Amino acid sequence: MSKDNIMNTYGRFDVTFEKGIGSKIYDINGKEYIDFVSGVATNCLGHSHPAIIKAITEQSSKLMHISNYYWNTEHSKLAEILIKNSDHSKVFFCNSGTEAVEGALKVARKHGKLSGNLNKNILLYMDNSFHGRTFGALSVTGQPKYQNDFRPLISGVKEVKFNDIEDLKKNFDENVCGIIIEPIQGEGGINPADVKFLETARVLCDKFDALLIFDEIQCGMGRLGSLFAYKKFGVIPDVISIAKALGGGFPIGAFITNEKASKALVPGDHGSTFGGNPLGSAVGTAVLTELTDGGVIASIDEKSAYLKEKLNSLKDKYGVINEVKGMGLLIGISLKTSPKEFMNACFKNGLLVVTAGADVVRLLPPLNVTIPELDEALKLLEDVFKEITA
Template structure:
């Protein structure tokens, strides 16, 4: 059986999927599910989108991989398209969100070593945050349940309370080389950063010459209604970590820097064998074209409002929803009930949703989801809510 040869790192549902179309996904028995997990905010254009299929077919017949010892046509196009849509000037390509975070941490450490300050190597990170599973990313993840079995982690880190300006100021000094923040904590429970907190982080980074890093792996790439999440908060970071939606299902990540941060790396400081490969980059270009040029992002605010209006009615009708959280199509429902049981109930009714943080259920539909499919998913969700015991 499959489970006997696949490493035991996930608590998987008893289902095997084999194909998908739009926001629908089908198991090996032909059963149809509505997918409001989207690969955990990855499948921003849904399943089997023609633009992604065409990009894969076209580019794979030309060149799949060469090496970063040479330029290739698609990674330069993708890099230019990214910087044209933000306030930054350089891109490093990798393959995942964790890798993009590791890159950002190395940039900040290197930036610190270039300053005339002894031991300028400290990272500040947030309580309840999540940045990835590698040792470096775990070291700045503010959840003990992920860290406890893998200590010792890297040193030179300080945890502060999310949205607590006083705690942030107390921990900031000349030794800090970087601070990493999710504008919206995804896995932590759809917790939104206060504008004032982000503004203070920006001013402290300027004061102490440190780098402000935004982890937009889950909340970026259009999910909030702008291509980059930071644009919803009017605070410009020095470094942006992206992945997930950038490839629409194809593995790709990137770390984007402004002029200040771009000076840190020189040849030999960092690398990624598959980062910026022609195939992945071609898919990224196709995804950005759909999101930006073909108007997918433009429709997100309207869809978000529709979902929240329906959820509010469900909240008022039943005594199960405590709070509706989030922005754009990164929406959380805090329940007065067990989220694990609720997610399984939705699964049994052929709706895929995923839990996060403290009793929160995430809704992560494709960004191009139709109103009809939204209503179909929320109809199922309401039935599940009506059957949930508080």
């Protein structure tokens, strides 16, 4: 089986996977791994979950795709669940997180245009942030290593120091149309936003009639222990970008708006050929039903506390960990050793983890992971700590 026809855009491990069940995944040689990458926080119900298989099987036999010139039953169902569980009023469906960010940025720009102030087009973003790799999302990503080879990017953007209230105030004025923030920076190193910083952003947006956008693509959809991440911080944004876990592994994204923000876009302003298709929407509904009614989200806080306690014990025992950080089941281990080498050692031992930022390894287990499965992963982690401190 040739791999030469696939474009060289990822630093892939030398492994080919072919099946997975729950938190376990198996390569073509039958080797078992514990998957604590979960498609980078996407496979929130693990692999081959019965509810997802059922939704795909049943819906694919009825209707997979129609044009958005028409309504379909499934996107209406999914929208109703999202709005019922949020403080917002409208949903736009797309296919990925980057698309959800692009849509949110367009809402903010159009909102600025409608204000009557022709200069109200500035988008603020955070240093060390990550929002995607399309030109718009890349332009508000605060990491030059992703941007440099693709300049010039879009204009009308300004970087703000994350969690620096004074820098936020200094850059905010009547020409700002929107600000985009990850409640927890994922790719940047599992860095939570300070509540005071988010509260200040909310006050400034209200003062200057700008839109507060939360990028919850990695930290939302249950991962922090609430369906939406913003509920853990007590600050309500105007727009939320979601994706990843929304489909449990099936491609779907969305941005959600409150009443004020929803008025910005009118027919012709935005679109998505596959956005809100019946198949993706049916899967999203199945996933959210498991997360909410199925009790998955209700179990997150207990699992998070257990995992953090065990990791802090490893910190005390081996002296290789700087800090255990994050919320819910979005956990970062800041290391005194190379995170890439640590990740590779975990891989050899049969545990999949992924790096973030300069010194962090992320643990992103399925949200329905069991305590015994956490113990299995912790044992493999301890084996790696033993190896690197021997």
